[in-house]
Amino acid sequence: MTPPSNFRIYFLAVLSAAWIILTLVSARGGKWPIAAVCLVMAIANSVTLYRLTRQGQGK
Numbered sequence: 137m138t139p140p141s142n143f144r145i146y147f148l149a150v151l152s153a154a155w156i157i158l159t160l161v162s163a164r165g166g167k168w169p170i171a172a173v174c175l176v177m178a179i180a181n182s183v184t185l186y187r188l189t190r191q192g193q194g195k
Contacts, residue, residue, distance in 0.1 A: 140188045148185040152178055 155178035162171035 145185065145188055148181055148188065152181040152185060155181060 155174050159171050159174040159178055162168075162174055
């Protein structure tokens with residue numbers, strides 16, 4: 137299996153951080169449905185990032 141590119145790893149890290157920021161902003165504004173969707177997206181991107189970085193540690 138080929139290792140993931142650095143661009144993909146950095147992109148997912150920035151994307152996860154952006155979703156977390158949007159979650160906090162939406163929750164603070166009282167828009168709970170949007171905050172929930174943003175939280176789900178942050179978790180999904182974080183799990184993908186974890187799997188990509190875990191891949192290179194000798195499975």
